[in-house]
Amino acid sequence: MWKKKDPDHAVGIDDLELEAAGYSQEMPRRFSPWSLGALSFTLTCTWLGTGSSIGIGLAEASAAGALWALPIAGVMTLIVSAGMAELASAYPVAGAQYYWTFMIASDKYKAFGSFVIIGWWLASGSVANFNSSMILEIVTVWYPSFQPQHWQQYLIYVALIWLATALNILGSRWLPHFNQFIFLLSVATLAATTMTLFIVARGHHAPASFIFADTVSQSGWASEGFSFLLAISNSVYGFLGSDCGAHLCEEIANPSRNVPKAILYPLVVGLLTALPFTISLIYSISDVNAVLEMITGLPLIEIYYQGTGSYAAASVLLAAFAFCLFGCLVGVGTTCSRTLWAVSRDDALPFSHLWMRVHSKFHMPANAMLLTASCVSLYGLIFLGSTTAFSAMVSATIMFTQTSCVIPQAILLYRGRDQVLPKRYFDLGRFGNIVNATAVAWTIFLDVLVCFPTSMPVSVENMNYVSVVFVGLASFVVLLWFSTKRGVFIGPHVNIGLMNERRLAALQTDTVDADVDDPKARESRVSVISPVD
Template sequence: MSSKEKYDGGHKPSYEDRRNSTAEDELAALGYTQELTRTRSTLNVAFMSFVLASVPYGLSTTLYYPLVGGGATTVIWGWCLVSALMLCVAASLGEITSAYPLAGGVYYQSYMVSPPSYRKIMSWINGWSFTLGNVIITLSVNFGTTLLLLGCINIFKDAEGNGIFLSAPYQTWLIFLAITLITNMISSLGNRWLAMLDTITVVFTFLGVFAIIICGHAIAAEGRRNAAWVFGGFEVSSGWSPPGWAFCVGLLHAAYATSATGMVISMCEECVDPARQVPKALVGALGLNWLCGFIFLVPLSFLLPDIATVVNDPSAQPLPVILRSAIGNEGGAFALTVPIIILGILCGTSCVTASSRCVWAFARDGAIPGWQKLGIASVNEKLGIPLNAMMASMVVQILLGLISIGSTAAFNAFNGAGVIFLTLSYVTPVAISFFNGRNKLTHAKWHLGAFGWFCNAVSIAYCAFAIPLFSMPAGLPVSSVSMNYASVVFVAGIVATTVWYLVAGRKYYNGPAGGNIDDDVFP
């Protein structure tokens, strides 16, 4: 009997049916038909999650925050602290995903764990938070790669000491456009090889990190810091006080690098056994990310030149400046940044892949306007991917990128808001489940037991703290240019989606397709 016959016919699936079901049966039980090809193993998913974070790349592009928020101490211990907190988030997401493993991810989960009185609106708001977060974070990664590339090029100076390519805003956007097209092309045309590419990227990442560490310490042209300064020195130059709060603002560095953790949930319908694979991959990738970040950040901190020199560089990209100081010449420093630039492109490719599945899944449930006319909920049979959803997401990113030509501050607001949207989307189903006694997780195939209460509580507390933290400017005093407007975009987005639901969405959005499944199937 096929999964469709089994679940759409007269037979109602019992809890025992679901325990012994295949991934296709499970998807049918959740209310959907299998359209994507299941080829990814646990390691494939873990490696993709690792590439989504792309720790050396993510930590390089945001290194400014901890350097002004305390120096090497904030860099290292901030990374360890946030990694431990995000491990609880990953475990909590893994547990709830093992109960509801499909591409819709957190918005489907929010619906299923919510009481009937408000499950539709919670699913709607969380769905838009997750979708906006996916699209904007993909934009942020590709634009971040653009800025890193420009910063690395400007390691080379002219006779006046200026970078050799001080790009105009429109030139920066054109480079961003090229990188965006490249990442979408790799993701769409190379879908069958993406899992292998992720595996290669993991090896490539560690090789690139080791190259930076070994070359930097072998030469150390300007000497090395001592261990007491690296692990215990604390120098705040951001203007924030007291020092403890300066340290907290510096955590933005690690929080940004781990913000894409849950995006891999959108790949559930391409995993062989998502209810077991995705939870293991989420937690395993977090551990691998922490290890890679620790191996990268500690040796790099020993090579730090004068912090003021690093943070005041016009490129606003600390890594090229640090490597130029350590290697002693521009050519060698640039060569060591090449692996990080490539990693940024590969990270963007993984983000494109995950965000396209997210947009596709949300459109499949009828939540995105024009989804039928634009075919956003369709799967391209030749490529085996939701191509129209990918293209729709790409167009939105390119248009948002145009904002950078007119106002850097306005564009940066969207970058920061993407992380906030994702953070809210992660914690929503976890918080609803927690405050309702976790009674919808009894059938989870990766159940945390009593430890789940602890992980959920830590996740809720961390996300509640992180959301306002992401709205903080990097330093004081604040000007119209340096102000962080992420909160404005975030609040506007939440208000707009809520009003939209009350005015129109509630009339045509009936919740996820599987939302009418009885509670005896999902006890």
């Protein structure tokens, strides 16, 4: 049984280990395992992602397809995240994917930090987009003659982005408490919504055959099997963001032990809570055509209305949902700023000296947060032109975030896990190769799958442009690298020998009751980092 460590001593050891990894401690360790776990759950919040995208799943594979796609997407994302949690335990640095790749790759192939940053920016935009659409949904319910315009949605989108930015900067000291509040509110809202739908809709609910067995696709694809695969790729959206704990690891004590928990536990809880919520949504549907014909493309309020029979009740439920989703947007902003800040510390981006600054009063990377809000606001301008292009950006979120998580895992497989990966608190052991290989294969498959059109026949309006978006953004990152940082970038100044000493000291402060005098038990906790070529 692990004993509780002295917090000040633990933080001191963590700071020294971070120094050996090439950085000085700049961010206060204000998060506890509970508050960081709450942030991770609030950001991942599978039930929110599932509710936001339920209409797409229903159109692609009907009720049963949308339902059974959820556990498949959850288990596969959990496998990807398990490999990521191991790396976070080995190298608890806020740069996460960028830093892991730097440490385990050969000198010729170091990571481009901008890939993970773009993924998080896209995630921020997609959450704000869903949030703004829900606000307009509530308006259209109470004012049927109102016809929402793209520019109106854009203004709400920008307002939400900058409100989340203000909370991240001005309320930085209270962020852990805010995340705990949003976590408790999300759990309460989820429970209340699920029970309400099951109870109120019991006299006019969908039959079990529709909920668990109907797979008739309305996507136009001839193969129901392929439509089901598309539904799985759509369900992945609800599990994105599990790496947020890794980007905040320098703000929690004993990160090599606590961060893997913050990565994995919210995914498990998210899957266990999203399943009954999804069943309650499908259970409430009495007219599936009305659900799929919602003009906003986000039919959640129609499902709430069919379940409750009251627009007032549906509005209240959706308002609570939207507020929880705004809490998710705040968490995405937190993670975006930390990711940009962490990469900028190594001068990996243009004008890095600006983005790496930590505000002296708020003790957070305010410049990185402002840049994030500005770029995401500009990205939302495509509302004024093409919603199809924005849909492609949402799919690109999946591609960039998931791919950034498996790149270091692919390097582990190529170079040999035992050659480049140190021992760590969270060790996949003999299952490591299987987990890493499965994660890489799944992500490659997923990257290809999200490039297919979601409906047939293909037209200019419904064409999936995600491949164009991905190639365009990736090319921009590569061009930016070669034009500004090639031959200049050095990376963190890692002291391998000192890191070994610090890691040994950190692990040896964790005393045990029964096996503290057992040399084999102590040796199993000792982590020695080998130099990487």
